[in-house]
Amino acid sequence: MVFPQTIKTNVIGTLNMLGLAKRVGARILLTSTSEVYGDPLIHPQPETYWGNVNPIGVRSCYDEGKRVAETLMFDYHRQHGIQIRIARIFNTYGPRMNIDDGRVVSNFIAQLKLLFALYRGEPLTVQKPGTQTRSFCYVSDMVDGLIRLMEGENTGPLINPEIEIKMVENTPDDPRQRKPDISKAKELLGWEPKVKLRDGLPLMEEDFRSRLGVPKRN
Ligand SMILES: O=C(O)[C@H]1O[C@H](OP(=O)(O)OP(=O)(O)OC[C@H]2O[C@@H](n3ccc(=O)[nH]c3=O)[C@H](O)[C@@H]2O)[C@H](O)[C@@H](O)[C@@H]1O
Incomplete structure (x- = not known):
């Protein structure tokens, strides 16, 4: 985070893009984030929840930046009648992710000693306390949801006993629990995720292998 x-x-x-959307009369999508809920106090998180965000912490530039972006979207919508769509994206994973982006799924796949002996061969880094939860969405489900939103009218088993695990320090304000309440997306967009984590992770592993040139072990 810079x-x-x-x-x-x-x-x-967001302000620049809203200006452009206003000028050309385009419908505009803001890819917002689950981070607008901060470290949420209610579970799962419905769109009506206003969140629990630290305004001066190390994650604030991202959390508050996205919150202001959402405010700008609604202000332009109310004041200038721009057609807006906002998606609060929760943790997404899948092929073509940056191998070194530091996110948990890419880290774990890249660190898997048994699979990527030629590459990293590091222990899995579990950031403390290790009890945090997330809801992971496979990239094709995410894209499907975004297309439905734009076109609509409304705004595996990784752990192996041989794998070494290292507990490392976490960043401050890391949300302890995160899970979206998707009932509105189901009702208004007819959307729900189709790809299970168990099926999506091997697809991402395959992609990382081919990009790193690591053959599959038998
Ligand atoms: O990937 C995403 O889509 C999300 O990435 C980050 O959200 P965050 O939940 O912090 O994502 P990760 O960095 O992947 O962390 C998830 C959890 O795994 C833990 N973690 C991460 C990396 C690691 O090597 N080990 C580990 O235990 C973190 O402490 C955290 O509790 C962004 O802040 C979100 O806006 C974005 O939606």
Whole structure:
């Protein structure tokens, strides 16, 4: 996270794009984030929840940046009648992710000693306390949901006993529990995820293998 640049991109970038959308009369999508809920106090998180965000912490540039971006979207919608769509994206994974992006699924796949002996061969880094939860969405389900939103009218088993696990320090304000309440997406977009984590992870592993040139072990 690069602090001022992160908030600048979210706020000024959204403002610029809203100006463009207004000028050309385009419908605009903001890919927002589950981070607008911060470290949520209610589970699962419905769209009506206003969140629990630390405004001055190390994650704030991202969380608050996206919150302001959402505010700008609604202000432009109310004031200028722009057609807006906002998707609060929860943790997404799948092929073609940056191998070194530091997110948990890419880290774990890249670190798997048995699978990627030629590459990293590191222990899995579990950030403390290790009891945090997330809901992972496979990339094709995410894209399907975004297309439905834009076209609509409304705004595996990785753990192996041989794998070494290392408990490492976490970043401050890491949400302890995160799970979306998807009933509105089901009702308004007819959307629900189709790809199970068990099926999506091998597809991502295969992609990482081919990009790193690591053959599959038998
Ligand atoms: O990938 C995403 O889609 C999300 O990535 C981040 O959200 P975060 O939940 O922090 O994602 P990760 O960095 O993948 O962390 C998830 C959990 O795994 C833990 N983790 C991460 C990396 C690791 O090597 N080990 C590990 O235990 C973290 O402490 C955290 O509790 C962004 O902040 C979200 O906006 C975005 O939606």
